[in-house]
Amino acid sequence: MIMQTSPSSSYRLRVSKLSKSFTLHNRGAIEIEAFSDVSFCIDPGELLALTGPSGAGKSSVLKTIYRTYKPGSGQVLLQRGGQLVDLAACSDSEMLEYRRADIGFVTQFLKILPRVSAVDVVAAPLVALGRGLENARAEAVDLLRRLYIREDLFSLSPLTFSGGEQQRVNIARGVIAPKKLLLLDEPTASLDDKSAAMVLEILNNLKQQGICILAIFHDRQRMEQIADNEFNIMEYNS
Amino acid sequence: MLLEIENLSKVYGKSCGQCIALTGDDMGTAICPVCGAVVAVNRINLRVEDNEVLGIVGESGSGKSTLLQLIYRDTKTTEGKMFFREMQGEDGEPVDIAGLNMMETVLMRNTMMAMIYQNPRLGLNFLFSGGGNIAEKVIAAGQRNYEDIRKSACYFFEKTDLPVSRIDQSPETFSGGQQQRIQIAKALAASPRLLLLDEPTTGLDVSVQAQILDMIRVLQKELSFSMIVVSHDLGVIRHLTDITVVMRNGSIVEQGLTDQVLEDPQHVYTQLLVSSVL
Ligand SMILES: Nc1ncnc2c1ncn2[C@@H]1O[C@H](COP(=O)(O)OP(=O)(O)O)[C@@H](O)[C@H]1O
Numbered sequence: 001m002i003m004q005t006s007p008s009s010s011y012r013l014r015v016s017k018l019s020k021s022f023t024l025h026n027r028g029a030i031e032i033e034a035f036s037d038v039s040f041c042i043d044p045g046e047l048l049a050l051t052g053p054s055g056a057g058k059s060s061v062l063k064t065i066y067r068t069y070k071p072g073s074g075q076v077l078l079q080r081g082g083q084l085v086d087l088a089a090c091s092d093s094e095m096l097e098y099r100r101a102d103i104g105f106v107t108q109f110l111k112i113l114p115r116v117s118a119v120d121v122v123a124a125p126l127v128a129l130g131r132g133l134e135n136a137r138a139e140a141v142d143l144l145r146r147l148y149i150r151e152d153l154f155s156l157s158p159l160t161f162s163g164g165e166q167q168r169v170n171i172a173r174g175v176i177a178p179k180k181l182l183l184l185d186e187p188t189a190s191l192d193d194k195s196a197a198m199v200l201e202i203l204n205n206l207k208q209q210g211i212c213i214l215a216i217f218h219d220r221q222r223m224e225q226i227a228d229n230e231f232n233i234m235e236y237n238s
Numbered sequence: 239m240l241l242e243i244e245n246l247s248k249v250y251g252k253s254c255g256q257c258i259a260l261t262g263d264d265m266g267t268a269i270c271p272v273c274g275a276v277v278a279v280n281r282i283n284l285r286v287e288d289n290e291v292l293g294i295v296g297e298s299g300s301g302k303s304t305l306l307q308l309i310y311r312d313t314k315t316t317e318g319k320m321f322f323r324e325m326q327g328e329d330g331e332p333v334d335i336a337g338l339n340m341m342e343t344v345l346m347r348n349t350m351m352a353m354i355y356q357n358p359r360l361g362l363n364f365l366f367s368g369g370g371n372i373a374e375k376v377i378a379a380g381q382r383n384y385e386d387i388r389k390s391a392c393y394f395f396e397k398t399d400l401p402v403s404r405i406d407q408s409p410e411t412f413s414g415g416q417q418q419r420i421q422i423a424k425a426l427a428a429s430p431r432l433l434l435l436d437e438p439t440t441g442l443d444v445s446v447q448a449q450i451l452d453m454i455r456v457l458q459k460e461l462s463f464s465m466i467v468v469s470h471d472l473g474v475i476r477h478l479t480d481i482t483v484v485m486r487n488g489s490i491v492e493q494g495l496t497d498q499v500l501e502d503p504q505h506v507y508t509q510l511l512v513s514s515v516l
């Protein structure tokens with residue numbers, strides 16, 4: 001596998017010298033470094049795998065790009081149409097708009113509101129785009145079936161599901177209305193081989209549609225089946 | 239931009255003239271050390287975009303309710319400006335709503351902005367029926383025909399999951415949760431661009447709270463208005479809002495995307511607030 005370093009001009013996402021640390025005021029103001037000086041580019045249709053040992057800061061990189069964590073220093077440049085925006089410097093309102101229109105995030109653990117059925121959780125991104133409810137639900141049902149979710153679970157809240165089932169609902173919601181940039185945190189970690197293979201097939205499909213993907217994988221073998229490039233956070237972290 | 243607040247302050251009581259400068263979070267107090275006046279809101283700047291949901295958290299007495307009351311013009315501004323896009327001057331530019339006269343304020347409340355109070359007695363007239371409270375707004379918005387007014391009242395009752403069969407009863411006869419629903423129904427009748435909610439579910443049973451929060455979320459998405467939600471409860475803030483503002487001593491100490499404020503709080507006070515619920 002080739003290590004990704006060369007900046008290309010056709011990139012969709014360019015992360016440049018991004019750093020993040022936490023100051024815990026109520027614990028003697030200690031500083032915890034999440035990661036520092038991270039730089040890489042991702043092209044449309046490319047899947048870049050973020051690798052490194054546990055605690056290296058991989059999840060924090062995704063959260064900082066998505067602004068769940070406040071960026072320390074550096075840039076996160078995203079091409080949207082003819083416009084180049086810095087996600088590390090834009091306003092909160094702008095970030096909300098970019099999240100709505102351009103960036104999908106499948107977090108490691110499913111975060112949803114209670115009392116919403118699995119089908120509606122998955123259909124929600126389509127409904128938000130103005131798709132009719134019946135139509136959106138039908139598509140959600142298809143996707144849940146493809147991911148081997150049992151039919152009798154469809155109308156229940158995923159909060160009661162097993163870890164693997166929750167993860168598949170999370171992925172289904174993240175890919176049903178794919179945006180230009182997709183962030184994935186260990187999407188196959190608690191999946192059996194059959195479900196994991198289906199997830200990889202779906203990701204492959206997204207790549208062919210030109211979606212740009214930044215992903216963390218738990219399992220090196222699965223990562224190598226799908227990644228175009230790898231960025232090891234420890235090797236590049238000075 | 240729907241609402242833009244610049245340097246807004248509110249002093250309760252007679253001011254010695256230095257109150258605002260001598261208070262605020264950097265001074266560690268909201269009480270003027272010279273004259274003892276309370277500076278409930280201290281030089282606040284805030285923006286709300288279309289369809290955005292802003293949350294305001296902070297301990298009791300930090301000025302959250304006063305801030306909403308200033309925007310809704312329940313109380314007079316001491317200093318600062320508030321530009322609300324829906325209220326325009328003759329030049330078509332937003333006017334400073336801090337300077338509205340009474341008629342203009344009534345117009346704003348009838349057709350552009352609405353408030354849900356924690357205490358339903360502040361938001362509803364208990365001498366009218368539930369439907370009558372809604373009809374008041376429907377009439378103010380221009381409907382004159384009795385049948386149409388009644389139909390609208392029924393529509394908003396249904397929209398907020400209230401039993402239409404009880405539309406002629408006084409709010410008194412409804413449960414606390416239903417009284418909040420009547421307030422919401424009344425607010426919707428003004429077809430607001432901005433909805434202000436002051437602790438809308440505080441004091442209700444947990445299950446009733448959940449239903450009302452769900453309903454507010456659905457209505458906000460469906461009807462696309464902006465909201466400012468005041469709550470001391472981070473669960474409510476997480477459930478409803480996109481952006482969160484943290485207040486203490488009348489000042490904003492932190493502001494950010496709601497998930498960021500909850501997962502990566504910056505200010506010492508916010509870190510304490512977040513860690514105390516985990
Ligand atoms: N919200 C947070 N507050 C404080 N420290 C954090 C937070 N999130 C992550 N960290 C710390 O940042 C470092 C990197 O964590 P993480 O990004 O989860 O690593 P990885 O995903 O590579 O295992 C760890 O030391 C972790 O404890």
Ligand SMILES: Nc1ncnc2c1ncn2[C@@H]1O[C@H](COP(=O)(O)OP(=O)(O)O)[C@@H](O)[C@H]1O
Nearest residue numbers: 250276278296297298299300301302303304305
């Ligand atoms: N009508 C009033 N007259 C005098 N002081 C008031 C009045 N309303 C509120 N205050 C004071 O202003 C401060 C902020 O109050 P409030 O806005 O209600 O805070 P919160 O809603 O955050 O609990 C408090 O110190 C309160 O006692």
Ligand SMILES: [Mg+2]
Nearest residue numbers: 058059060216
């Ligand atoms: Mg991780």
Ligand SMILES: [Mg+2]
Nearest residue numbers: 302303304436
């Ligand atoms: Mg209050």
Ligand SMILES: [Zn+2]
Nearest residue numbers: 254257270273
């Ligand atoms: Zn004073």
